[in-house]
Amino acid sequence: MLPRLNLKCLLLASAFSLAGMVAHAETLRVAIGYDPISLDPIATSDNGSIWTQLLIFDTLIRPDKTGEGLEPGLAESWTVSDDGLTLNFKLRDAKFSDGTPVTAADVQFSIERAASEASGWGRFYRPITSFEIISDREITMKLAEPFTPAFNNLALFAAAILPKAQVEAKGDAFFDAPVGSGPFMLTSRVRGSRVNLAKNPHYWQQGKPFVDEAVLEVVTEPSARVIKLEAGEVDVALDPPLNQLKELDAKDGISVGQTIPYRADFVQLNTTRKPFDDERVRLALNHAVDKNALVQGVLFGAGKPAASAMPVMAYADQNLAPYDYDLAKAKQLLAEAGYADGFEAQLVVDSGAATSRNAAIALQAMLQQVGVKLKIQMLEGGTQWETTKAGNYDMSVSYTTSDTIDPDQIIGFVAVNPERANAYHTEWKSDRLNALYVEERKTVNGDARGAMFKEMIQILHDGAPYIFLYHPASAWAVQDKVKGFEILPTSNFRLEDVQIEN
């Protein structure tokens, strides 16, 4: 009789304790705009996937909260040799969410996988040509020739560290129920609807995450995300409509925040066509645009004027000022170039991007004042890309975002010609800038490399193959009880730092 009673007590006790745990389980609910497509870090480039992966997996090093430097991730310390050819990492005592330790073999496997043919990000990691496992907790990577961005690229989601044994055993099926060393682990997901995450009990940051569970609710409509927040169905709403920010902030129990992520918006100018081949015309256009008015009118104040087509990131020159709004100077420059009466041009814009559309209409009115008549042509996003790529345009409202914290990728894209995009389809080129680009990639991180970037950005600013517009902010809105939520300049967010106050 006694043992049975004991068992009963035990069952009862455990039932109570379970009930207690359930009652105390804190869940953070986040409304996000994108449904993750896949949790395989080397197969994706969409925001939903990247943000979710970064909650489940860790990288060796990661961007710090300012977005301009790096901080330890799974590697607690590292050294880079003076010639930039040898990278050494010491791993911290970390475990995957199933309790197995993270080892140097996992690191080698993951980076080699990220460099493989199957990877969408292979070119970022192929410069690393060999690995040497020194111990379970120490690994050295070697490059055949100097390529500084390779180190910084290890902070990218694509270089997430995966458990070798499990990925090899399960293949692609691993990513349906992934195991990582990040703050959260996947419990279940309903495609197109939500991702359920639970705290990783083995997470290496003591005491984090603060919440027990997190739910990413996929709500693609920005207004619907705000409504969900107001109804108390979610604790955090990402990217609320910018025109509702002020109103939201004024509401009781809700506060909003914003960050300037790695993004720059601009108008591409086709420098193979007249009159955009004349630098004076390009400068005139830059002086004729009131960037502050655009930030207020188009972004509802959530952003700042841009001085360049480069996002504000590592090695950015904080002192470089945007072109001032000066109609007299613009008119004078146009007159010098022989366009005293202005000219007509076509402005291509993505019909699906509301902000760009509004910016185009504002630009039309602003440039009218110096006699430049714009005809706005709305094209579907994919078509716009094809049109500018083919060089079949005068002006096009566009933007760029950076995947990595190293500015190498993005400067190659918006300023170098010939390169992948030939200075982003403006066909503008500067030999000095091209030479600096080659040099920068061989120079180890530090002041010398920083000076090269500053010079390149200055040349881009002076050459003005774009009308530089603004850096729009990424905004969020939270219930007041949510503490510590922020969007990082890399556009993702660290839910492990978030607390819910009761």
Place this chain on the structure above:
Amino acid sequence: MFLAISKRLLMLIPVLIGITMISFLLLQIMPGDPASRAMGTRASPEELQAMRELWGLGKPLWVQYLYFLRDCVTGSFGMSIFHKQPIIDLVAERLPFTLAIVGYSTVIALLIALPFAILAAANRGRMLDNVIRQIFVVVVAMPPFWLCYVLILWLALRMGWFATGGVGDGFVANIGRLFLPSLVVGLSTAALIQQSLRAALIDTMKADYIDTARAKGLRGREVFLRHILPNSLISTISIIGVRVSWIIGGTVVVEKIFSVPGLGSLLIDAIVSRDLPVIRGLTVFFAIMVVIVNLITDICYALADPRVRLE
């Protein structure tokens, strides 16, 4: 009957071949390179080329078409470039929600439309008839996106009776969750049904056999339930058929606002991301659904009205 249905199913084959050809060729004309869309704007030419090879985008058109036909016949409808899953799996994840809205909204539409149609027909030409008609004209004229937000702000946010969107786990949870989206879709269906059913009821009331029924001494109620209503509902069947075909792929706005992962938003997302296999596969899938719905409509017609034959 069985023979007639089999015949109709056989006639499907040429229709479907036509549809596969048209959807395939139209997408070839569509500008936008799926490889550069998938790889992001910063991919190198070599990477883009590798991607095109992988998806067979560089193969001759007729070869690509034959691959597509093979995928349709084997039932996978092709592989999604973005989701890297067979399209039929993507459809299977979303179809339950779409079908739920189809069914739910139709029930709501009938519950609203039937009483008002009967009331209007019984009072034809009078004040009440006019008021009902005006109300339904307003309902049919309301833009769905506006109605969605009004319902959310009023019933979900102010009154707190419903969730503002999203789907739940299991059947019971979704009865509440899918009510508002189904109501929006159902209201416009109701407006269409009410108007046609009212007209049909009035027509039927004037028919000779109704006079006969009355003459042989049936009471008003019995005449109505046994003769007038069944004979008038036939027009309603065809309206429901047309609406169902439309709802399967056409409720994108409602799906987006209420965050319902349905087939409509799958199609729109695929168009935006240039996921050609998904656009193609879904077009064919929708076509099959429309043909099947039409067939079911015709069968219902034949069952409801013995004079109609399935030929």
